Amino acid sequence: MSEESRYSRQILLPQIGEQGQKRLAESTAAVIGCGGLGAPVLTSLALAGVGKLRLIDHDRIGLSNLNRQFLYEESELDKEKCERAADFLRRRNSGIVLETVCERLTEENAGRLLSGVDVIVDCVDRVETRRHAGRAARRLSVPLVEGGVHGFYGFVLSVLPGKSACLECVTAQEAEERGPVPAVGAVAGVIGSLQAVECMKILLGLPHVLYGRMLQYDGLYGEFTEVPVHVRPDCICQS
Amino acid sequence: MIEVRLFATFREGRDKIVYLEPEQASCPADVLDHLKIPHEEVAICLINGFHSKLSDPVKDQDVLALFPPVGGG
Ligand SMILES: [Zn+2]
Numbered sequence: 513m514s515e516e517s518r519y520s521r522q523i524l525l526p527q528i529g530e531q532g533q534k535r536l537a538e539s540t541a542a543v544i545g546c547g548g549l550g551a552p553v554l555t556s557l558a559l560a561g562v563g564k565l566r567l568i569d570h571d572r573i574g575l576s577n578l579n580r581q582f583l584y585e586e587s588e589l590d591k592e593k594c595e596r597a598a599d600f601l602r603r604r605n606s607g608i609v610l611e612t613v614c615e616r617l618t619e620e621n622a623g624r625l626l627s628g629v630d631v632i633v634d635c636v637d638r639v640e641t642r643r644h645a646g647r648a649a650r651r652l653s654v655p656l657v658e659g660g661v662h663g664f665y666g667f668v669l670s671v672l673p674g675k676s677a678c679l680e681c682v683t684a685q686e687a688e689e690r691g692p693v694p695a696v697g698a699v700a701g702v703i704g705s706l707q708a709v710e711c712m713k714i715l716l717g718l719p720h721v722l723y724g725r726m727l728q729y730d731g732l733y734g735e736f737t738e739v740p741v742h743v744r745p746d747c748i749c750q751s
Numbered sequence: 752m753i754e755v756r757l758f759a760t761f762r763e764g765r766d767k768i769v770y771l772e773p774e775q776a777s778c779p780a781d782v783l784d785h786l787k788i789p790h791e792e793v794a795i796c797l798i799n800g801f802h803s804k805l806s807d808p809v810k811d812q813d814v815l816a817l818f819p820p821v822g823g824g
Binding site: 545547548549550634635636637638639642659660661662663665666667681682683684685686687688689693694695700728730732733737739740741742744747 | 756758759760762767791792793794795796797800801802803804805816818819820821822823824
């Protein structure tokens with residue numbers, strides 16, 4: 513299979529080109545959470561030829577995942593998400609390396625699970641895991657792409673550790689979502705796709721990454737709002 | 752005027768931007784009470800883009816942005 517023709521449509525872009533494609537091929541992205549956001553993020557990065565993807569998810573496939581998590585099939589219920597996700601991706605791009613970590617990311621293992629990557633994509637659904645991921649990204653000095661959804665709403669924020677605002681910089685109080693979070697597949701697709709675009713910009717060294725700019729999406733109004741966010745001097749990311 | 756920008760579920764049953772007179776609110780907590788938003792539902796509270804506590808002062812011309820948790824993955 514000619515890898516040249518596989519990526520020809522994106523190599524056409526001045527922002528990518530042969531150089532950029534090589535850069536993507538030499539990059540590693542860690543994706544935490546192989547769910548509603550992880551599905552578009554992983555698929556986009558795999559198809560774009562990001563050389564190595566590390567899939568981190570401890571969860572198993574449930575029926576209520578299937579309204580949005582298109583990596584999985586009805587026949588795969590109860591199977592480990594990261595293994596099934598890797599299989600889905602491998603069948604679409606055999607030229608990239610897929611690492612699977614079927615563990616929940618914790619404070620203790622975050623440094624180990626996220627070491628040696630060029631970008632981290634946060635696709636999780638728990639405040640606590642987001643905190644561990646954010647702090648590990650800071651310790652490892654790796655750019656992080658945050659994303660979250662709730663029904664028809666979502667947001668994306670990229671974080672340049674120590675330099676631009678992290679989620680903890682702006683969090684007033686740790687308000688956890690109550691009960692199962694409402695989820696619309698198409699909205700997760702919008703937000704996850706935006707996260708993948710941010711990843712590509714970071715890996716390609718392109719400007720205008722969403723550092724310090726939280727992009728809010730409201731599917732009901734059909735509206736994007738850019739919210740500038742600033743570093744909080746007493747945030748843990750500034751120590 | 753204090754400009755209050757609401758996001759995500761806070762918009763439901765309310766306008767997405769609300770203007771209050773400085774006399775109506777001296778801190779984000781007052782704004783929340785005015786809009787009947789339970790304090791514990793706020794995840795992010797920004798005054799002019801900067802992190803703030805619900806008890807921090809708000810004044811004329813400030814832009815307050817309020818967000819519930821949008822934490823699904
Ligand atoms: Zn911070």
